[in-house]
Amino acid sequence: MRWEEKALAQEAKKKGARVVTIDAKILTLDSTSEPKQIRKEFGDVALERCISYFRGLHVTAYLEAKGLTVINPHEVGETCGNKYLTTLALEKAGIPTPRTLFAFTAESAKEAAAKVGYPAVLKPVVGSWGRGVAPLKDRESANTIIELRDEMDGAMNQIYYIQEMVKRPPRDIRTIVVGDKVIAAAYRYSPPEEWRTNVARGGKTAPCPITKELEEIVLKSAKAVGGGVLGVDAMESPEGLVVHEVNNTVEFKGASQVSEVNIPAAIIGYVLELAKR
Amino acid sequence: METNCGECGGTIKIPKDAVVGEIVSCPDCGLEYEISKISGGKVELKPAETVGEDWGE
Numbered sequence: 458m459r460w461e462e463k464a465l466a467q468e469a470k471k472k473g474a475r476v477v478t479i480d481a482k483i484l485t486l487d488s489t490s491e492p493k494q495i496r497k498e499f500g501d502v503a504l505e506r507c508i509s510y511f512r513g514l515h516v517t518a519y520l521e522a523k524g525l526t527v528i529n530p531h532e533v534g535e536t537c538g539n540k541y542l543t544t545l546a547l548e549k550a551g552i553p554t555p556r557t558l559f560a561f562t563a564e565s566a567k568e569a570a571a572k573v574g575y576p577a578v579l580k581p582v583v584g585s586w587g588r589g590v591a592p593l594k595d596r597e598s599a600n601t602i603i604e605l606r607d608e609m610d611g612a613m614n615q616i617y618y619i620q621e622m623v624k625r626p627p628r629d630i631r632t633i634v635v636g637d638k639v640i641a642a643a644y645r646y647s648p649p650e651e652w653r654t655n656v657a658r659g660g661k662t663a664p665c666p667i668t669k670e671l672e673e674i675v676l677k678s679a680k681a682v683g684g685g686v687l688g689v690d691a692m693e694s695p696e697g698l699v700v701h702e703v704n705n706t707v708e709f710k711g712a713s714q715v716s717e718v719n720i721p722a723a724i725i726g727y728v729l730e731l732a733k734r
Numbered sequence: 735m736e737t738n739c740g741e742c743g744g745t746i747k748i749p750k751d752a753v754v755g756e757i758v759s760c761p762d763c764g765l766e767y768e769i770s771k772i773s774g775g776k777v778e779l780k781p782a783e784t785v786g787e788d789w790g791e
Contacts, residue, residue, distance in 0.1 A: 458755035466753070480755055482783070510788040538788075585790015611787065657790070688791060704791040 460710045462506050464721040472725055474732075475500065481512045486519050495523040502526045502732040504686075504724075506706050510538040510583060513706060526731055529685035529705055536682045537705035540618055541582045543682065550681035552674060553699045555692075557620045563607035566617035570599040576622040579603070583613050585704075586657035592622065623699060625692040629654045630665055633709055633720055634679040634687045635727045641709070641716035642667045656711035664715045674698050686724050737777050741765045748777050757782050 462478070469476045477500060503520050505527055507513030517531045529537075536542045547554040558569035570577050570593050579602060581589040593599035606614055633641040648659035656662065665671075675689045678700045688707030691698045709720045735748035744762030752758070752769055758779070759766045767779035 458753060458757075463751075463753060463756070478753070478755065508789050509786055510790065512788075581787070583788050588787075588790070613787075706791050708791045 459508065459708065461708055461721070464713075465504065465506065465725060468719070468721040468725040469728070472722075472729060474725070474729060481507050481509070481516050484516070486516070490523065492524040495520065496525060499525055500732075502528065502728055504528050504728050505534070508706075510534075510585075510705075514538060526734075528728055528731065529687070530683060533683035533685050533687075534705045537687065537703045539582055540580055540702065541616060543703055544618075546681045547678060547700055547703075550677060552678050552681060553694075553697065555620045555623050555694075555699055555701055557618060560617040560619065561615060563603050563617075566603045566606075566619060567600055569617065569619045570603065571596065573619055573621050575599065578620045578622050579606070580618045580620060581613070582616045582618050587653035587655035590653060592652065593619070620701075623692045623694045623701070625694060627652075627654075628663075628693075629701075630671065630691045630693070630698075631656075631662070631712055632667070632671065632675045632689045632691065633707060633712055633716075633723075634675060634684075634689055635723050636684070636686075636730075637676065638723075639667050639672050639675050639689075640723045641712045641718050641720055642671060643712040643715050645711065656708065660711070662711040662715045670698060674700060678703055686727060735772075735775060735777055737779060739763060739765060739767075740779070746779070752777070 466476050503525055505513045505517050514534050517527045520527050521531055536546050544557045558573050560566040560569040575595050577593040579591045579593055591602050628644045628646045631643050631645050632639050642665040643662040644665045645654040645660045645662055647654045654660045678689045679687050682703050688704035690702040691700045713720050737746050739760035742763040744760045746760050754769050756769050757766055766782040768782045770780045771778035
């Protein structure tokens with residue numbers, strides 16, 4: 458349980474809701490269970506906050522099949538937890554997003570990197586906190602990194618996601634979307650000796666104004682993946698804002714430190730609204 | 735609240751607002767534990783999971 462889940466549970470209790478925190482690690486789910494029984498155990502609405510993407514995704518599918526409202530819905534989780542699907546959804550909706558090439562073997566990945574041009578970025582399709590995100594600075598380092606990826610276990614490691622390196626300042630923008638509102642925005646600055654801006658890697662946040670341009674692109678991105686409670690990340694490219702990621706179980710500790718809005722309270726307000734329906 | 739590390743015996747202090755599922759670590763050996771139960775001022779720990787490749791937000 459992270460800082461975020463504790464804050465969410467506290468806010469829900471403050472608002473007088475009956476809160477049950479359920480640990481997916483000790484859960485057994487029965488395909489034949491009656492929806493009524495599941496509703497009794499899990500409540501009217503479930504806020505999925507698993508730290509493990511696949512675990513959360515599968516619990517969500519189960520609860521939805523049993524008739525529960527889950528935030529975020531399975532389809533949203535599937536799209537956001539997989540960068541490949543996120544890019545496709547953003548591109549389809551006409552949202553500015555970095556150009557990305559996909560490849561399915563090491564050989565074709567090397568060609569893709571050359572085609573997108575150096576420096577490029579190789580990202581794991583599933584993963585977070587900037588883990589395994591590697592800059593491909595030139596042909597030599599690209600080939601070596603791709604060869605190392607080729608030796609890694611796991612079917613997902615054979616899906617290559619190679620993105621143009623956006624010429625951005627040493628920061629990006631984390632926004633928090635709740636329903637149809639952008640409730641908070643924060644710049645995330647990469648720490649010394651690091652190019653990634655993830656707060657989990659030591660990135661520092663600073664207040665960021667929610668401009669009309671930012672609000673528009675962020676809300677459009679949230680809608681493109683299905684909406685809900687989301688963390689939409691944008692970069693300032695020379696051509697304007699580009700959205701590169703949408704997070705399904707958004708972490709907001711960093712944004713909370715520089716935002717005047719009570720982020721967990723806003724999320725719980727949204728959850729309780731859905732529970733009333 | 736306090737408890738002892740199962741590995742090295744060091745004292746692990748449990749914050750007042752701790753909840754089940756929270757991660758605490760031993761200040762002596764650094765081993766990480768997950769709080770599995772809190773009742774009657776006593777806390778039970780189990781070894782924390784290692785970070786999975788699908789962990790995050």
